[in-house]
Amino acid sequence: VTNYIFYTITKIMNHTDTLHEIYAHMSCFSLMTVSFPNRCELSKLVENCKHFSSFIKYFELMYCYMGINQRYQEYILLLLFLLMGACCMIVIAHIVDNYLGAVLKILGVKLYMNEYVTAVVLVSFGNVMPDLIVNFMPVRMHIDLFTIFVANALATLLFSGGIICYIKSFQMYEHATVRDLLFMIFSCTFLELCIVEDKTVTNAECYSLIAVYVCYLLINIIDMSLVRHSIKTLRAQIRALSKRPPGPARNRLLGKKQQLLLKMEQENRFIIRHQSYKLRFGVTNTNTRASGRDVLDTQSLGTHAFSTRRSEPLLPAMDTNQMRYILHSPRNSKNRFLFTEFFEAIIPIDMLKWRTSGCCGRFYLILVAPLNLILTLLIPSVDFLLHKHGWSKLLNCLQIIINPFLFIAIIEGMVRKTYYRWYLLLDFTHAKWSFCVTVPLAIFVLIHARTDMPPAYHVVFTILTLSISLLLLTICATELEVISIIIGLILNLSESFISAIYRSFAQSLSDMVLNVALALEGYERMAYAAIMGSAIFNLTAGIGISCLFNPLTRGAGSSRWLLGDHGTNSYFFLLIALITMLMWVSNFNFHTRRSVAIFSIILYFIYVMYAVLVEFSFIHAFKTDSMMEPK
Template sequence: MNVTFSIDEVYKSMRCNSLMYVDFSHRCFLSKAIKHCIQVMQCIDYFRIMYCQMNIKTRSTEIALMCASVVIMIMLMMVVAHLVDKYIAPLLKIVSIVMHMNQYLAGITLLCFGNHLPELIINLTPVMQESPLFNITLANAISMVLINGGLICYLRPFKINGHGAVRDLLFMMFACELVLYEMDTDDKITRIEGLSLICLYFVYLIINIVDLKLMRNALDDLRQKVDALSRKTQPTLKTKSKLRHMQNKLAHMELDSKNVDKYNHSDIFTSAKLKTYYGKKTSIDDEDTEDVEVRALEKYGQTRASVIERDNEKYLRDIFYNPENPRNMFLFNDLWDSINPINVSYFKRSSHCERIYIVLVMPVSIICSLFVPVVDTSMNKHGWSKLLNCIQIVTTPFIVITLSHALTRMEFKGSFIVLYYNISVWSFCATVPLAIFVFWKTRTDKPPRFHKLFMILTFSITLVLLKIFATEIEVLSCVIGLVSHMSEDFASSSIRAFCAALSDSIFNVSLAIKGYGGMAFAAGLAGPFFSFTIGLGLYFLTNPKVSQLNSKHWLLGEQGDNSYFFFMLIALSTLLWIVTFNFLARRSVAIFDLIMYIVYLIYAILVEWSVIHAFTFDPQFEPT
């Protein structure tokens, strides 16, 4: 029998971790020859930069570069957090207000979606085709519950939505067991099983919506009963006791069903400078927030109560409007204020850590503000800047089409992806006349009626940027794991999971500090359930390799059983302390969560070093 040997076929079958087993002098050639090394990259070919352009020849140089890569990963995480915080969060808030959601429902749906959108995008990329995704999902769930929950409980203790938290934990454990059962039945996953996970999420969503509707109906009935008892002229002691009990119950139920506020009232009057602007403001030095608020209200000839009673969204929309002003008054001042990354008064009141964060994201904030429109009903003029928004009508579609085209083609020239402009340039035919029309029809002191249509531009470009940055974080974590000779399971259950949880927690903690602790905590519990159902469900539907026999082994990985046991332990212990503490989040919980996470990491490290045996069975092979 004649066998034709082809070296190209060998390179096609090799995986990128083979680079680490050859001498430095051969790594440049192999990084170009092995197809898998190109497939797992997105915009930048890191191996070609390391071994061809930088020509690394020593282990010490390699380690130094990996330390720099960790710094780059942290910066990319901050970029992702900034995009979600400044651009995605206001869009989700607008949607939650329009849909009349309470804080809990907004947390488990919109906020959860915003947090896990980068992870959802990563799961559908080629780099994750044969990754231990179930282990990664379990590790992310552990990190999210412990880090996010611990930070929120420590910084802002609050009253937990009891029945909602218990329901989320039970659904989360059920989804985990369902995925494990589907993998155990025949050592593979079918498309029907992936679809069943997605259906489970929609069942969960329907239950929460129906629960909110029933709660509001019960609230209306309870209010009527309280009003009826309050009208009694000579109530008995029994009636008074019953009334107090019903009033306490009403207060708790109103707290659980509280809607997302249209805006944070204290944020309206804390802009960088309340200066002479549009003929409606005069200069006020940076003083106490309450004094600034009172003075600003007096300047509009209104009391604090009258402003709160008005339609606050419309009030902020027209806050600078004066029909006597020219249409283009302060056109360039508006542009400068929109791209200025530092709010002086907020910077002065911030802590040292917050100031460091503001300075670090300042370059990214300037670049994003040039190309990503802001639509935020809690800001003055809802974030409208006439000149900047007209420029973004032209630039944003061009950038979105260019980047999307490049990510679809995935062709590299040297170490970087090739950008194609042959399709995106045609967008100017539609966007330039539209921008001229918008500039002609609009004012600087008041957003147009169609301003919310800019949400389409904001969401589209933010989605593309999140895909790029989140995937680069994933690729960098894989590169660091390979170069450091870590197993993929350990890298995913430690470095990657910690980074993902930390980036989500940055935004959730900022929400908790502003008074939305219940929403942030709910998003932390619903997030793992979203990953088990929508995340894994879409992955099983789009990845044909999971339907192959024995796919369970690489989906679980070497540390999958460890992650499973720790996940169930953490879910049950979280359920226990929630019930034991009468649904009150306490700072002691944060210490408990920190200890649990350290124990989990220590166990993962000891398993990686083969000091202890994992919670798994040794592989057994039938004799042939």
């Protein structure tokens, strides 16, 4: 913030000294440097404050409408902002866990990808997309992007990856894991070269970073194609060997090839697996959506507190058509239980979770019930693990009308930036015209579809789910970004420290929700691959795209504020994490251990402790001190 104020003042002094131009070029962060009585007036005059947030004018809310004029009042308000940040993370976690994860798995099946490619392309993209969109907002136009992306990669790799290794023991994809780790080391060093060596970022370097990620995707797709070609070759060889006369040598060779074929076929396809869960009273069920991710086996977790659990066998593939037609009967009327089904679908509390939860769990279910009701009415549920794939005829017909209307209204409101006092007004100028298309479409679906089975076009609802989910995730990520900045300003913390610790930890928590859900459903290797895919995206295309569309990064000396005070620290800790990962995956034959999880989490907290010591000047950071050459 101090660097940006200095940059703004210097620019103003060189070009103009009129009061209007000063307000036009001032940063909204500079409000914190003036006295309390002047902050309200200044928040209305500074142009940057009008573009600072998406839905709430936080500074006007604080100093004009809430009348904050004492330091202790700011600290009380800090608790409210922390609560708002927690609410944003809960919304992100709820959307990712209940809607986005299921849609990404369906896309992986429909696109004929294997588990690994689905993880590094779709799941990782879903993890990083909200934070990537935030980088185009004005709040991140002059911010330490290097610290943000490197710290995000570090937190995701160590904290989220450590949690996955702790809750599940599994064998990684051998060659793919080594390839990803080497890609991350190369991406990290290449990114440091682009930003530090030239003291600025050029368009060519941005395109080069994006090209590295494109090469990474192409290598994964080519590898998947080669594996499928090898499977065809192996099948031909097995057929040829089966026709040869039996013998010890022939039987051994045939057994090896069949074992290799089985392993390659398991890794080659992405399937929807049966989900099993164990209730606390010992009943096991494999037919419903509620899975191990919903009800953890706490007794097992307590028994194996720090020792590695035995790897569990993979669950068999689920017959998704069976779940589609499970309640269908030709003798049923098309609208049987139409309203009963609707009211059951919008119940905001999952009764299975309610019965199997303790007091704290039930209190949490009550707290998130309003959120669950709103999202249920807004976002279509398309999930192959649910009965009828989540189809609810009357609810889905309403969502055909509500979903596009609110999507267009929110987008139009964010573009027009029309505020009433301190909050954004939604604009319905163009949104109301969506009724001309959606109402006839909803009437057609209501007449044509049945209640006891989803229609053939039910998968098209994934478009509505993806669009509104990504929009809501972006809004929550943007508000979380602004809240984190204000928290740092109130506590007199540097922006680089907030980027290195608070932002990255919040990002890793939102990623961890989807990854842990995948791991508990039997996709633990896919979850860990998504973690590495997200880290590679952050280190290459993420920062490349952000710098490409930010003209300030091409300015002289931009590397100084892109790195920040904690950028180099994050860079060295990420290299340490990657090198140690290469060591333990080779020593443990690519099997995860709980000791690895504990080591990863401890290493991350050492990084946090080091950042705290640097922030309060107990130790010196890994950076070059700024110096002015004498004239």
